[in-house]
Amino acid sequence: MKLCQRLALSSTLAGLSAAVILQNSSQLKESYDFIVVGAGPGGATTANRLTESSNVNVLLLEAGGANDGELAIDVPQLCVTLTPNTAWDWNFTTVPQEGLNGRTPSFPRGIGLGGTSAVNCLVYTRGTRSDIDAWAALTGDDAWGWDGMLPYFMKSEKFNFPVDGHNITGQYLPEVHGFDGLIGVSVPGAARAIDDRVMAVTAELPDEFPFQIDMNSGEHLGVGWAQALVDSGVRSSSKAYLAPDYLARPNLDVLLYARVARVVGSDEDALDLRGVEFQDGVDGELRNLTAGKEVILSAGAVHTPVILMHSGIGDAEVLTPLEIPVLLDNPSVGQNLTDHVGCSITYEVNSNKTLDNIWRDDSLMDSLIAQWKANKTGLLVDTSENHIAWLRLPEDDPIWENTTDPASGPTTAHFEFLFQNGVYPTQDSGNYFNLPVGAVSPASRGFITINSSDPFAAPLIDPRLLSAPIDLYMVRQGIRTGQRFVAAQAWDGYFVRPLVDLETDEQIDDYIRENTVSFFHPVATAAMSPADAAWGVVGPDLLVKGTTGLRVVDASVVPRLPAAHTSAAVYGVAEKAADIIKAAYPELFASAAQA
Ligand SMILES: Cc1cc2nc3c(=O)[nH]c(=O)nc-3n(C[C@H](O)[C@H](O)[C@H](O)COP(=O)(O)OP(=O)(O)OC[C@H]3O[C@@H](n4cnc5c(N)ncnc54)[C@H](O)[C@@H]3O)c2cc1C
Ligand SMILES: *[C@@H]1O[C@H](CO)[C@@H](O)[C@H](O)[C@H]1NC(C)=O
Numbered sequence: 001m002k003l004c005q006r007l008a009l010s011s012t013l014a015g016l017s018a019a020v021i022l023q024n025s026s027q028l029k030e031s032y033d034f035i036v037v038g039a040g041p042g043g044a045t046t047a048n049r050l051t052e053s054s055n056v057n058v059l060l061l062e063a064g065g066a067n068d069g070e071l072a073i074d075v076p077q078l079c080v081t082l083t084p085n086t087a088w089d090w091n092f093t094t095v096p097q098e099g100l101n102g103r104t105p106s107f108p109r110g111i112g113l114g115g116t117s118a119v120n121c122l123v124y125t126r127g128t129r130s131d132i133d134a135w136a137a138l139t140g141d142d143a144w145g146w147d148g149m150l151p152y153f154m155k156s157e158k159f160n161f162p163v164d165g166h167n168i169t170g171q172y173l174p175e176v177h178g179f180d181g182l183i184g185v186s187v188p189g190a191a192r193a194i195d196d197r198v199m200a201v202t203a204e205l206p207d208e209f210p211f212q213i214d215m216n217s218g219e220h221l222g223v224g225w226a227q228a229l230v231d232s233g234v235r236s237s238s239k240a241y242l243a244p245d246y247l248a249r250p251n252l253d254v255l256l257y258a259r260v261a262r263v264v265g266s267d268e269d270a271l272d273l274r275g276v277e278f279q280d281g282v283d284g285e286l287r288n289l290t291a292g293k294e295v296i297l298s299a300g301a302v303h304t305p306v307i308l309m310h311s312g313i314g315d316a317e318v319l320t321p322l323e324i325p326v327l328l329d330n331p332s333v334g335q336n337l338t339d340h341v342g343c344s345i346t347y348e349v350n351s352n353k354t355l356d357n358i359w360r361d362d363s364l365m366d367s368l369i370a371q372w373k374a375n376k377t378g379l380l381v382d383t384s385e386n387h388i389a390w391l392r393l394p395e396d397d398p399i400w401e402n403t404t405d406p407a408s409g410p411t412t413a414h415f416e417f418l419f420q421n422g423v424y425p426t427q428d429s430g431n432y433f434n435l436p437v438g439a440v441s442p443a444s445r446g447f448i449t450i451n452s453s454d455p456f457a458a459p460l461i462d463p464r465l466l467s468a469p470i471d472l473y474m475v476r477q478g479i480r481t482g483q484r485f486v487a488a489q490a491w492d493g494y495f496v497r498p499l500v501d502l503e504t505d506e507q508i509d510d511y512i513r514e515n516t517v518s519f520f521h522p523v524a525t526a527a528m529s530p531a532d533a534a535w536g537v538v539g540p541d542l543l544v545k546g547t548t549g550l551r552v553v554d555a556s557v558v559p560r561l562p563a564a565h566t567s568a569a570v571y572g573v574a575e576k577a578a579d580i581i582k583a584a585y586p587e588l589f590a591s592a593a594q595a
């Protein structure tokens with residue numbers, strides 16, 4: 001686009017990103033080279049990078065709407081209010097989980113611009129070197145290992161300094177961060193009353209709880225400052241890739257309330273899947289569109305396998321009874337679903353400097369919101385915790401006598417702590433310390449499947465949480481480790497009582513089964529595998545095996561769940577995917593054509 005045109009556009013549309021989103025499908029162009037499905041980290045990143053070349057037209061289809069100016073989405077601390085069962089959630093629950101006494105916990109997924117990254121809890125973690133090297137081993141492609149991926153993690157990242165202006169030397173390692181990318185990452189911008197005590201435990205008990213300077217360096221064991229997806233005090237989601245400057249590109253169109261039912265082949269070749277059938281508007285008509293080059297599915301780890309199955313790509317034994325014609329019998333579609341699990345232990349504390357006050361005192365919350373609006377400072381600029389720990393069961397733990405270590409390597413955690421100065425939702429009175437304990441190298445594997453020929457029926461989500469005994473054990477030992485953490489002298493006089501007494505293994509295990517929830521990190525449901533492998537859904541080039549014109553770029557291709565919150569991984573995967581796609585069409589993406 002010429003500079004004068006761009007200036008004219010940006011002056012009329014300044015700040016009004018909705019104005020450059022298509023009003024409705026009557027504004028669609030005649031043709032698009034790429035149709036991307038889903039505006040989360042996978043899809044928004046891909047759509048942005050492909051439209052760097054002015055030779056290429058991209059249409060991004062998103063099932064939900066825009067959410068600009070929604071306070072709870074923009075204010076980091078309000079993240080906990082965004083799910084489940086809100087306007088920004090798909091409102092799923094799991095099927096009954098045997099490991100959780102038959103309970104059906106909610107399984108939130110974001111809908112709308114930003115996808116799940118607009119409603120998540122902002123923690124930025126990449127996993128360890130061995131976690132990402134496992135991707136290289138599983139795909140047979142070294143480029144998918146840590147050394148190959150680190151430049152992509154950094155490319156996506158705009159590390160920014162915390163809004164309180166404190167000196168962060170010693171709180172992170174600048175050399176592993178990107179400063180010129182799009183998604184904001186920062187360390188906490190408001191001190192909390194427990195910060196000093198958490199740090200004091202690392203000095204008091206360094207063998208069990210060492211200080212970790214940067215959990216995104218490839219090494220993560222220990223206790224360190226949380227890094228969160230925050231840009232100058234505001235949530236940073238994949239909407240950063242759809243900021244007004246990018247939406248102003250004449251070659252990038254975004255259509256909202258466009259829900260894809262399935263991908264469709266051409267008349268000549270049923271496996272040339274460059275078509276999409278989508279619902280045009282809420283309760284609108286179905287219509288078809290065909291991409292010149294490719295359809296890219298970025299609907300996330302739940303919806304991507306569902307779209308594939310409704311398109312006839314999946315296990316014939318599932319599709320045939322539903323009378324969905326089988327295009328490609330691939331039993332891996334939807335399988336290998338891996339997720340993190342855990343539950344919290346909560347203590348009443350002898351202090352009133354906790355976040356509990358903001359959840360029950362409207363005038364306090366109002367004044368913090370006013371401060372956030374005025375200058376993006378104050379207690380609302382951070383996510384739920386200022387510190388996170390990544391810890392392992394000991395080498396000589398008796399469990400290793402009969403169980404294989406499910407972690408990717410000897411310096412990858414089994415469990416995670418999130419140190420929260422308050423609990424949400426809180427009680428009517430009292431002040432609390434809350435410690436979510438998650439199993440982050442789980443052995444359990446579940447699946448996503450369909451149970452209806454209606455492409456818009458809710459899928460069956462069965463993560464089989466705690467189905468592997470080692471996962472329960474990791475949470476139990478994690479809770480015991482948490483009990484040692486709070487027993488450190490650094491907390492002297494701080495704790496009044498635990499809300500639940502957890503002493504015997506039996507008490508702890510009962511508590512875990514009754515209280516464990518998903519930690520919301522599903523991956524691997526359309527996993528990458530070597531081109532010639534008998535399992536897997538996409539190759540290392542992310543093309544759906546056995547088809548042409550169809551790629552997947554989202555959490556579902558991640559072949560092994562890192563011991564990390566997952567959005568960092570998806571941004572990295574999508575940055576790399578964009579380069580893979582550019583390399584596949586040199587005539588479209590010659591460097592001279594860069595916009
Ligand atoms: C409550 C919660 C907290 C979380 N906390 C964190 C955290 O602190 N840190 C972290 O890193 N990760 C966190 N995650 C996970 C993280 O947000 C996801 O891993 C990440 O967003 C996945 O990106 P994605 O692009 O694969 O999918 P998504 O972000 O889910 O995006 C998929 C998009 O596709 C759209 N879509 C789906 N189906 C269709 C269709 N048929 N047609 C058109 N569009 C469709 C969806 O509406 C959505 O916009 C959390 C998740 C949840 C639910
Ligand atoms: C589609 O949007 C255009 C304006 O861009 C408007 O004129 C038209 O009425 C809209 N059509 C429908 C069906 O809403």
Ligand SMILES: *[C@@H]1O[C@H](CO)[C@@H](O)[C@H](O)[C@H]1NC(C)=O
Nearest residue numbers: 085086087088089090091111
């Ligand atoms: C989820 O439930 C909320 C509250 O009832 C609703 O507003 C929203 O539209 C639902 N989400 C979807 C995708 O239906």
Ligand SMILES: *[C@@H]1O[C@H](CO)[C@@H](O)[C@H](O)[C@H]1NC(C)=O
Nearest residue numbers: 161165166167168169170171
């Ligand atoms: C920040 O702290 C480090 C070490 O504590 C010090 O060397 C550095 O000068 C400080 N930076 C600023 C800007 O004060």
Ligand SMILES: *[C@@H]1O[C@H](CO)[C@@H](O)[C@H](O)[C@H]1NC(C)=O
Nearest residue numbers: 264265275276277286287288
């Ligand atoms: C889309 O194309 C497929 C395959 O040709 C066809 O079966 C389907 O009916 C079409 N849908 C619409 C809405 O035209």
Ligand SMILES: *[C@@H]1O[C@H](CO)[C@@H](O)[C@H](O)[C@H]1NC(C)=O
Nearest residue numbers: 138331332335336535536559
């Ligand atoms: C699940 O993933 C593993 C590799 O982690 C692979 O060996 C196995 O075949 C996969 N299962 C399916 C059903 O795809």
Ligand SMILES: *[C@@H]1O[C@H](CO)[C@@H](O)[C@H](O)[C@H]1NC(C)=O
Nearest residue numbers: 351352353354357358361364
């Ligand atoms: C916190 O405790 C102090 C000292 O007991 C008291 O003065 C103050 O009013 C309390 N603040 C709140 C918000 O309860």
Ligand SMILES: *[C@@H]1O[C@H](CO)[C@@H](O)[C@H](O)[C@H]1NC(C)=O
Nearest residue numbers: 370371372374375376377378
């Ligand atoms: C931000 O605003 C608050 C009041 O709303 C004020 O107390 C604070 O000093 C301001 N901070 C900065 C850095 O301007």
Ligand SMILES: *[C@@H]1O[C@H](CO)[C@@H](O)[C@H](O)[C@H]1NC(C)=O
Nearest residue numbers: 397398399400401402403473
């Ligand atoms: C495996 O070891 C653990 C820890 O010692 C023990 O609790 C469990 O009963 C053992 N399981 C089997 C099958 O031996």
Ligand SMILES: *[C@@H]1O[C@H](CO)[C@@H](O)[C@H](O)[C@H]1NC(C)=O
Nearest residue numbers: 095096450451452459460461
């Ligand atoms: C699948 O659908 C059938 C028919 O609607 C229903 O009877 C059955 O309970 C469903 N299965 C599950 C696991 O939900």
